[in-house]
Amino acid sequence: MIVARKLTKQADDKFILRGIDLEINKGETVAILGPNGAGKSTLLKVLATLIKPTSGLVSIKGLEMKKSQHEIRKLLGYLPHSSFxxxxxxxxENLVFYGAAYGMDHIEEKAVSLISSVGLSFFLNEPVKNFSRGMVQRVAIARAIIHDPEVLLLDEPHTGLDQGAADTLNSVILTMKEKGTTTLMVTHDFKQAAExxxxxxxxxxxKLIANFCLNGKDVNFLHSKYTELVEGGAS
Ligand SMILES: Nc1ncnc2c1ncn2[C@@H]1O[C@H](COP(=O)(O)OP(=O)(O)OP(=O)(O)O)[C@@H](O)[C@H]1O
Ligand SMILES: [Mg+2]
Structure with a gap:
């Protein structure tokens, strides 16, 4: 579903991505882990078509990014650090605006139902500027999935969420997975990744230094594997 080959990104004289090869299958849910400044958000921005790679290839659902940027954008739901x-x-209003930009039908109905599913029904008509960090994140999640994307690109989606909202987000991701959605999730939260x-x-x-299966593994496995890889000097 997502293929990256020899992907590099250079900004000024700094190499941010140094040859990433990655393949994600349809319907997979994959965590991207790594220390601060490793290049995780940059990789996600490249996949989201927001920044151009310096070299290398990306294709999503068989569409090559250089040629089919607009078609690819319609397939993607991107949740960045900032809420958009x-x-x-x-x-x-935010959800209706984004839904209209994607040319959706029955937007208002869908928007109301999504806002309710992230637990904000009481705040439907309150400006987002009055919201807490966690409430903004809940709306941002609903915004990212308003158009039923086939691919979800999530950058630290659990940040700022309380336990209830984190559980809601996980069930949204898993429900979308059942429908065939592919999810790539940058996270520092091993518990959510393992879950x-x-x-x-x-x-x-x-650089991509490891790629491993998490099926049937728990947070302790992930924690020790990560420590061994990142603090054990792999590069
Ligand atoms: N536009 C840019 N120009 C110059 N350097 C940049 C640019 N964007 C990112 N960088 C640098 O690239 C590196 C990787 O940044 P990135 O945001 O991808 O890291 P990250 O892995 O997401 O880190 P974190 O876990 O802290 O979010 C950092 O050193 C950052 O300063
Ligand atoms: Mg980041």
Whole structure:
């Protein structure tokens, strides 16, 4: 579903990504782990078509990024660090705005149902600027999935969520997985990664240093594997 080959990204004279090869199958849920500054968010931005790689190839659902950027964008739901929301808009207005941009039908109905599924029904018509960090994150999640994307690219999606909202997010991801959605999730949260991901890749200094299965593994396995890889000097 997602293929990256020899992907590099250079900014000024700094190599941020140094030759990433990655393959994600349809319906997989994969965690991207790695220390601060490793290049995880940069990789996600390249896959989300927001920044161009310096060299290398990306294809999503058989579409090559260089040629089919617009078609690819329609397939993607991207949740960045920043919320991508309009502050003075309400959750409903934000979702309707994004749904319209994707040319969706029955947007308002879908928006109301999604806002309710992230637990914000009471705040449907309140401007987002009055919201707490966790509430903004909940709306941002609903925004990222308003158009039923086939691929979800999530950058630290659990940040700022309380336990209830984190559980809601996980069930949203798993429900979408049942429908065939492919998810790539950057995270520092090993517990969430172990709970919902079947595979993990580790990025360090712009390189992919590990790629392993998480099926049937728990958070302790992931913790010790990560420590061994990242603090054990693999590069
Ligand atoms: N536009 C840019 N110009 C120059 N350097 C950049 C640019 N974008 C990112 N970087 C640098 O690239 C490196 C990787 O950044 P990135 O945000 O991808 O890291 P990350 O793995 O997501 O880290 P974190 O876990 O802290 O979110 C950092 O050293 C950052 O300073
Ligand atoms: Mg990041």
């Amino acid at each position: 929301l309009y502050d003075h808009f309400t959750p409903l 919902i991901c079947e595979r993990a890749v580790v990025i360090k200094n712009g």
